Amino acid sequence: MSLKYITPAERFKKYLPKDYVELVDYGPFGKTQDEAGPGNMGQFKELMEEHPMCSGCWMAYYIRLIFASLPQPEETVTLGTAGCGRLAISQAAVPFIYGNYGDQNAMASGLTRAFRLRFPDKHKDVITIAGDGGTMDIGFSMTMHSWIRGEKFTTIMLDNEVYGNTGGQESGMSPKGAILKMAPLGKKGEKMPATDLAKAAGCVYTVRMSPTNIKKAAKIIRRAIFVAREVGPTFIHAYTSCNIEYSIPTEDVFADAKEKEKTRFQFEEYMTDEAKAVIERVEAEEKAAKRAKKAEVV
């Protein structure tokens, strides 16, 4: 229904902004990943194109990747909080709710439950996308409790290990010893063990990663969303460097992300048996559909 709703009537197409028509014709609404997923980023119209974030911001890249990976953007609602990320998220062609400081997971709890009440026969994907400050500091209680209550939505933490938007203060996710604003002598405490906390709080699928591999990162995002629909809370802890506050030259951003992959952001994927069953089923279905399509073409 909603897909039909965003699709313009043929005869009105010529009056609509070209951008919009192209998004519907070539963008990912109603399409498979093969047709319009991240593999085609740049070739097809994306849900998020321009963004107002710093040039070379690794977070902006990953946010684009999230939008390009959505299983059904036409049925997705994103929620966020203050931070650089929301500047981009709010400009994407997917509904976005900007709440109060760090309350994205509490809002998502209400939203997900209300969606299930109103649309019991549909999957409405709800995703919170917030920084390390919003997810693990100011929003910590609301993040943890949404997991403890088993709320069925995906939490994505854009961990740049600093408060980028407010000018570079230490966060709970900054590494120990980092000299940052408000940590003039270096951060005293350890980086918070986010994925361990998520597991302990009941997340059924958690991943920690530095998203250097587009295909793999997209697969993880989709897995998290599919599992959240059916089983319970899912969490992706992704490294998205702040090249401004950590002084990473734009040309070195990727190398830095690669480097972090070997240390603090070593790939770690955890899933419960129930989550695994969903992933295996969905991915087998996708493969079968792909094979069938190939056969059709031949």
Place this chain on the structure above:
Amino acid sequence: MDASQRPQLDKKKADINYILKEAPREQHFITGAQAMAEAVKRANVDMAIAYPITPQSEVMHLVGDIYAQGHIKEYYRAEEELGTMSAIAGAARAGVRLFTATSGPGLLRGLEAIVSWSGHRVPAVLGILTRVVNAPLSIQPDNIEMAYMMHCGAVMLHAENQQDTFDYTLAAFAITEKVDVYIPVAVATEGFFVTHAKGYVDMTADDICLNDFDPVAAPVPAMDNETPPARIQRDAPVQKSNFMSYLIHSVWQQEIWDSNKRAMKYIYEYLGGPIEVQNPEADVFVLGSGCAAAQCREAHRYAQEDGLSVGFVKVKAIRPFPTQEIRDALKNAKAVIVPEHNIIGWLCKEVKAAIPNGGIVVEGPRVYGGMTLPVELIMKEIHTALGLEYDLKL
């Protein structure tokens, strides 16, 4: 079991006008907390979210009970008040009818979310069962938190007793959902004095409930991707330029306060107006809201018995504030006594600002921290205003 799979009670759905004005009623002797929950039961609420700041009231426990009985589709205990109020804001985006209640410190903890409800056009009903906020702490009633609520754009009603609590709460659902209002409505009443005490309440049968919530009849569409017109970035801050951001904020805020004003016609429709006036020709008036109104009413009765020229004004709506109505009611008054259950006298300040001759307002008597308001204190002020002696014996 998913909330949507729970069996629904077979209730007759009706219009608010029928429920409030025509449906047969039966008298019950119940607490204010029960009266609020009974109203919620009849409001056909989709979702209630609770946080236990007891013992100010048991409203949200009782709402849990009526959820268990099937009168409400979804209910859960949130992590704390900010989480509760944020979850209400989230659920509202999906287009459902919502209720929660809190008081005192809980209201302040949730205030960051609550103050954004109006701007987000959240059509929710909030029960405020007043309770001490300031140190030294007490768990007794004191309605100072209403002062903090007064500037967030929400419509605010102040119930005098158990009957008001029932009627105002039901009416609140109708008011908040009007397309030309569509901002939250708070129904406040005093913790303990009303919430824990029993009073007579004429109630409609509980197998009749309000018509279903209609998410399409809204000035801003729900975020359900189903409700046209599409609005992709419903709540994103405007980032184009600071100037645009200021401009849009101010235009939007003006619209919120206009929505608040537009609620007045529904306050007339459902509550018979924002104020109640008795003995309009009097020289001296006692004016109050909530529990203080009950004490003013009593003082007015004593004064009548004594043949004194005393009138009574009860203020039902705090927001929109009935400026013109109060001005009209007090146009010939020589003195207005405003007793209150808080130290700062927020109602008194509003009345002073509303009338051209604010100097006639007598500030107080005020009690706070959970004290009751003796009628004798009001009588003393009445006598003083009339130039009479009064032997105050407490």
